Amino acid sequence: MNVRALIFCVLWPFAAFAQGFAGLGSGADGFATPQPDPSFSFPADHGPHPNYRIEWWYLTANLQAADGTPYGLQWTLFRSALAPGDKEGWASPQIWFAHAAVTTPDMHFATERFARGGTGQAGVQAEPFRAWIDEWAMEGPDLNTLSLKAQGTEFGYEMTLAAEGPLVFHGQNGFSVKSAEGQASYYYSQPFYRIEGTLNLPEGPVEVTGSAWLDREWSSQPLSETQSGWDWFSLSFEGGEKLMGFQLRQQDGSGYTASTWIEADGGTTAYPDGAFRAEPVSLSAVAGRKVPTTWRVQLADKGVDVSVTAMNSNAWMPLTIPYWEGPVHITGSHSGVGYLEMTGYE
Amino acid sequence: MIRACLVALLSHWRRNPLQLFAFLAGLALATALWAGVQAINAEARASYDAAAATLGEGQFDQIVPKAGGSITQQDFVALRKAGWLVSPVIDGRHDGVRLLGFDPLSSPASFGVGQVAQTGNLAAFLDPGQLYSNAETAERLQTDIQIVIDPAIAPGIAVGDIGVVQHVLGRNDLTRLLLHPVQPMIRPALVDLVPGLRLQPANQTSDVGELTDSFHLNLTAFGLLSFAVGLFIVYSAIGLAFEQRRGLVRTLRALGVPLGFLVILMLIEILLLALLGAGLGIVLGYLIAAVLLPDVAITLRGLYGAEVAGTLEFRASWWASGLAIAVLGTLAAAGGRLWQIWQMPLLASARPRAWAMTSGRVQRVQSIAAIGLLMCAAAFLWGGSGLLAGFAVLGLFLIGAALALPVVVRPVLRYAEHAAKTPQYRWFWADTQQQLPGLSLALMALLLALSANIGVATMVSSFRLTFVDFLDQRLAPELYVEATDTAHAASIEETMAKLDVPVLPLLTIDIEVRTQPAQLFGVRVGPTYRDNWAFLDAETDAWDQVEAGAAVIANEQLARRAGLWVGDEISIAPGVSLPIGAVVADYGNPKGQVVIGETLFRQLHPDVTLQRFGLRTSEPQQLRDVLTNDLGVANSAIRDQSAIKAFSLQVFDRTFTVTAALNVLTLAVAGFAMLMSLLTLADLRVPQLAPVWALGLTRRKIGQLELLRAVVFAALACLFALPVGLGLAWVLLAVINVEAFGWRLPMFLFPADYVRLGIYAILAAVAAAAWPAWRLARTPPNALLKVFAHER
Secondary structure: OHHHHHHHHOOOOOOOHHOOOOHHHHHOOOOOOOOOOOOOOOOOHHHOOOOOEEEEEEEEEEEOOOOOOOOEEEEEEEEEEEEOOOOOHHHEEEEEEEEEOOOOOOOEEEEEEEEEEOOEEEEEEEOOOEEEEEEEEEEEOOOOOOEEEHHHHHHHEEEEEEOOOOOOEEOOEEEEOOOOOOOOOEEEEEEEEEEEEEEEOOOOEEEEEEEEEEEEEEEOOOOOOOOOEEEEEEEOOOOOOOEEEEEEEEEOOOOOEEEEEEOOOOOOOEEOOOOOEEHHHHHEEOOOOEEEEEEEEEEEHHHHEEEEEEHHHHHHHHOOOOOEEEEEEEEEEOEEEEEEEEOOEE | HHHHHHHHHHHHHHOOHHHHHHHHHHHHHHHHHHHHHHHHHHHHHHHHHHHHHHHHHOOEEEEEEEOOHHHHHHHHHHHHHHOEEEEEEEEEEOOEEEEEEEEOOOOOOOOOOOOHHHHOOOHHHHHHHEEEEOHHHHHHOOOOOOOOOOOOOOOOEEEEEEHHHHHOOOOOEEEEEEEEEOOOOOOOOOOHHOOOOOOOOOOOOOHHHHHOOOOHHHHHHHHHHHHHHHHHHHHHHHHHHHHHHHHHHHHHHHHHOHHHHHHHHHHHHHHHHHHHHHHHHHHHHHHHHHHHHHHHHHHHHHHHOOOOOOOOOHHHHHHHHHHHHHHHHHHHHHHHHHHHHHHHOOOOOOOOOOOOOHHHHHHHHHHHHHHHHHHHHHHHHHHHHHHHHHHHHHHHHHHHHHHHHHHHHHHHHHHHHOOOOOOHHHHHHHHHHHHHHHHHHHHHHHHHHHHHHHHHHHHHHHHHHHHHHHHHHOOOOOEEOOOOOHHHHHHHHHHHOOOOOOOEEEEEEEEEEOEEEEEEEEEOOOOOHHHHHOEEEEOOHHHHHHHHHOOEEEEHHHHHHHOOOOOEEEEEEEEEEEEEEEOOOOOOOOOEEEEEHHHHHHOOOEEEEOOOEOOOOOOOHHHHHHHHHHOOOHHHHHEHHHHHHHHHHHHHHHHHHHHHHHHHHHHHHHHHHHHHHHHHHHHHHHHHHHHHHHHHHHHHHHHHHHHHHHHHHHHHHHHHHHHHHHHHHHHHHHHHHHHHHOOOOOOOOOOEEEEEEHHHHHHHHHHHHHHHHEEEEEEEEHHOOOOOOOOO
16 A cells, blocks of 8 residues: 555655655665565564665554544554665664544544654564654554554544454565556555544544554655556445555556455455556545545446545645545445545645 | 026035035945944844854753753653654854754754755765855864855854764764644653753743843944044034025025025935935945954854854845934934025025124033033933943933033133233134134044043953953963763862862852852862952851852852842752852853852752863973873863963953944044034134234244144043043943943053043144144135135
8 A cells, every 4th residue: 555655755855855756766776676476574574674765654544433423543654764774873864754643524633753763763663563753652562462652732542453354465465566667565454453542632532443454565666757646545345345446646647556355354356457446526625726535436356336435525634745644434336434545636 | 497506506515525525424434333333233133143043042942951961862762752842952062163963853843954954955964964054164164074055054053963963073962952832732741751851941041142232232332422423524514515505595595596495405415415425334334344343253252152254244224224324314414504594584694604603592502401411311320220221321421521512611711811921822712712613513523532432441451450360360270171971070080189289170050040040150169269269249258158058159240130249148049048158250251150169069969960170280281291191181171271361361352352443433533523624614714814814923823823723622622531531431330331241340540541542632633633724824815815805
């Protein structure tokens, strides 16, 4: 997933602004690049890979309060390396940043943090698992049992997570191709978390339960020069099946799609470009621009033809690099809930 | 008609180029000094603002160590991991440049230097690293780190990534933490996380602008003084021009030019000339400021640690204010004359009233004004407080004294006339009295310049005498040493004990006394202190009480600001109040200080580590070798007394180079005013001299008497300037200094200096009178004869 995060990472550091978007396609500067047929080693691979340029631990959750009110939650830690490898102290080339958000039916809260590697302010360790930046943390004895916390000035949350299914590998055993030219990343998920805990909102604390989805992805040169943005969907259907699908929009209007169908027991089917289809149905004015907040999503092979609608169309992340991310609900051939992320809508 | 009238009016200046010159030069000089001083102030203020933006001081709350020292990186990480959004800053000096390291990722967005990284290349900024500074500072920095020139960085400061600056400084600690203005919902208390650190609210950071305000006010006062002197010249030039054009005005009006139209034309004419003169003045002012600025910069750095750019920018703030004040001043000077033109009956005699017609009424008004002003000055002195009141006293006193000058001088001249033995000298003294109204403005200017000279010279010399003594007292230890840490300090102390070298520990911490920031010092009471410190006021056994922890010594700044004196109780820590045993003079130090015994200090602040000492030795060089070779003290961590003293004296001398330069310029302006008055008077005097010439006095003799008259006037001005100048010095030392710096200086007299100044003034007067006298001596006989032939 999370081709989205690439823009943060690749546009990060500030220098990249000056070079422009075209700079993305340049060489990988001594960074390792993902190779087909990967074999992962856990728990080590839950930890950071400093020889790759970018990496993230990306968690989204669909939640519900006792009164039935739906909520959404995001917790993301990004790692972006200025150079491969790591060093002690301020000399470390590893840069960390994180986003946290909570979406309610009529409000959206988002905030971000930044940190340097090497000082202990932020980092990830594989065993026992611990990903943190400042006081924000996702930690536990292993990836199956986690506690999660983050806060901003107006909101915060403290949650516990328990995995009820196996890890899921996207693309070719976790080698996920991102363009026709072959750019790729390593990509796996844990989409089977039960989550519960407390949201701290301006009106007071709210106890919630729900399901969460963790994405792990790392790469060095993931985007094609001609790609202008992306739309990413993680959908959980009522029957227990799940669908991860993304489309990378080309500047010429065409797109590149990939998707993974996930059975309730964790069995997967990966689909090549074109199998997954997503079309905007209606646009909403958000933060001074038009963003599609209702989509028609299809995966013909599994009979999926659904309407995906934002729970709160104002789920705009007004951060250093802004984007849209929020919970959705699904109607049509299947029903359920999920998360949607959209970038590149200027 | 406009053109014809304008040509007629302007033709006056063409026929009297000297008047034009006097007008323009007077205005240019007046504007120049004012604009120059404003330019210096504007530059300094811009530098302070840039520094405040660069350092983020005053803008953000900060977390700083409670007891000196520094902050560890573990403290920083612990705070971040507890939810405190803080950003690390390291602050140190390298090659005389202040190095500021920050973390561009965690620093608040509005933090000035944070924007450096956002416009530059962050990757290069972090690794291999860059330092940003302005071009001037870059030249001072010797480092292998790449330096990026950025004019927005405050002078004397270089900024870089925290890791890069730590590397250059050879440190791995932090100086302070900036607190983001917006913090997350839940944070544990600071004291539980980092007990050694405290929160310092943004507005309590010492504000360099406030500290230096008094210095700039001093400069401004000088600028205004010079402006006033310059305006005298303008006033007399305008007065003369209008006087001489009465005939022209009558003729034009007789030809049918409406009065209002004529007055407006003359107003426009004056405005144009004013703009021209002021423009010249601003160019001159820029040059003066450019010459003085480096000295001012050194003074400010030494006195307050404030960095000011050595190069001058052409800022609208000062040239616009210079232009405005020049134009307004000219209009004020011309206003009275235009009013007279307005009031002049059409058929009135065009005869110039010359300067002689001053009635007793004017004199009476002047006397009353002078007495009124002097009384106001006394009232401010008695009832006012604050720096502005001090300057009000100064201004009122000076203007009052200047107005009183002709009133005081006239009886002297009258007495001389009566006492004169020969008719020739009786005429001379009578004629001198006749000249008094015409020259009184120039004489007032001379008086102001002389008094300012006497006053400032007295203050500077008194200051210097006191200051040198003070340095000898306070910098008694021959060497000052800074240890790297507590263990190092202990080993130094041990070795010194073996060598029998007296060690004077310097324990210090920042505290607050009656809401004023102050430094608390812990000293080991010994002969060095007992023998050397001279108190302004003290209990008899002050040092014994301090040693016993039963009293404190306060410096004068603190005592005056807090309104405390010997015997008053002072709170130095929560629940610890001690009486002040003595008040000590502490010149040149902007901060308040409280001195207590070492034992008490260690009880109150056990966490303050000892790292600085003074060492007493008769062989400083030898001891220095021991320190560097055996104890591993870096050469840069040893300062010897003579170096500190030389630096302090240099700072001091620089401070007064500026005022001395302004003084000389004021005197020059006054001399020029005199020259111009005499020159313009010379023409008018022909009718008065013609009868004396006709009676047999040679033109040569008349010229000589003119010179003598200048000497008489200058001598009288000098005599009168002496008490005025001493009064000025007293106000400066006892009022302005106390308000501006917090200390009062003893006043010393320097008769030799005053005599020398008097000679200079007489020489200046002779120089100013020489040309007019020479011109009078060369007046063609037919010009003198014409006086009798017709009424000019």
